[in-house]
Amino acid sequence: MKIAIVAAEISPWAKVGGLADVIGALPPAFRRAGAEPTVILPGYSSILTNLSAKQVGTLMTVQVGGDTHQFRVLQTRDAEGVPLYLIDHPGFFARDGVYGEHGTDYADNLRRFIFFGRAAAATIAELVRPDVVHAHDWHAAVAPIVLRADPYLYERTRGAVVAYTLHNLAFQGIYDVGDFPLLGIDWSYFTMEYLEFYGRMNLMKGAAMLADGVSTVSPTYAHEVASDPERGFGLEGVLRHKGDRFVGILNGADYREWDPQSDSLIAANYGPKHPSGKRLCNRDLRSSLRLAERACPLIGMITRMTVQKGCDLLRDALEGLMALDLQLVMLASGDPELEQFFRAAEKRFSENLRVLTRFDNAAAHRIQAGSDALLMPSRFEPCGLTQMYALRYGTTPIVRATGGLRDTVAEFERSSGSGNGFVFEDYTTHALIGAVQRMREAFADPRGWRRLMQNCFAADFSWDRAAREYLTWFERLEGQRTTQVA
Structure with a gap:
């Protein structure tokens, strides 16, 4: 199973929160389970200065609103051999921060991540051709949106399952309706069924509605966000609408770093057989x-x-x-x-x-x-x-x-x-x-x-366990697929 993972963070090179730890640990676990993962990320300076990368394919272009943006796809690998595809666009990503600096978000984050989502989708359609696309949080939401709503991209990837994972519902990518044309999709998607959210555009909602399946990071949290408005941040109805296509899969713990039997930062190593x-x-x-x-x-x-x-x-x-x-x-x-x-x-x-x-x-x-x-x-x-x-x-x-x-x-x-x-x-x-x-x-x-x-x-609670659960879920979604382009 070929899996294209789309995300805005990865540990240890571009970390703001727990999402980075997930993207650093889950793809290697997929690989150990026999799958073929590829991670698609923004080409941040913090990654490019620490890893050697080479260009894959030719220069590519995408539209954001009326602007044409050229970019390169650079390939490198993580420590366990998982391919990383970096969307190289210095104008958007050659910065000191991931989302902002000095406690303030970058003013052009919407354009940055619409570009990233479109560039990731183009990379998936032209270079990766996976069986599964797995996108994470609002910064990657545009990829599943355009893979389903853009007729050309849909035709190129219609055989792929699109899965979307919610890590932080407090940040949904909500913007004014006047920004909707930046996505480059038909206005028919600005409806309650897709991206419209109390008169505004909600990227997380759009990705959740258009994906074949949606997950979050634990079974109990999945129940909570689908039933409690305080936890669901307005998306509880959307998640209930997904029915059995909305699941909770526990994150894993990275035992490569957190294991008392090998931890070099503690006074003495120990474990279940030698707990002293x-x-x-x-x-x-x-x-x-x-x-x-x-x-x-x-x-x-x-x-x-x-x-x-x-x-x-x-x-x-x-x-x-x-x-x-x-x-x-x-x-x-x-x-x-x-x-x-x-x-x-x-x-x-x-x-x-x-x-x-x-x-x-x-x-x-x-x-x-x-x-x-x-x-x-x-x-x-x-x-x-x-x-x-x-x-x-x-x-x-x-x-x-x-x-x-x-x-x-x-x-x-x-x-x-x-x-x-x-x-x-x-x-x-x-x-x-x-x-x-x-x-x-x-x-x-x-x-x-x-x-x-x-x-x-x-x-x-290893990532190997979590990876097996995700792969089982992807297989189930493959058998349930009904999503069509409008």
């Missing part, structure tokens, strides 16, 4: 943070300092948590008011609380390895990777039952020994403190805690 190194990591973490070594659980939290991640709930529950016999270390930055609160709280609870308001990858590894439990009290969480990493490190997650957290963490039952974490439903301080209290009770039983650690180690 975790105690050394715990001592190292406490020592580095100047926390007393005590027979109480050490809870880690690695997150953005935002309301979405539950930091407001933790703020409200902190007094009650600090009254328990535990220590807490936070690696979090973001909301200035929340940062200020937790820095002040660190001074107040100086014996048991440490707050690191920065991004620090090495510290994240040490916290995963050295903590007994990991706290994720998210208000909503499409998938979540941090809890998957925690499980790999034998660190039990304490999570709110939302999105991918519900799909990956099950309540530990001390009587049966089943489960791998502690889960609370209500977004309340009472529910959060209750889950932490249950963790403390389990921690006090060494035999039960060892069983819990082994349950954590046994969880498999």
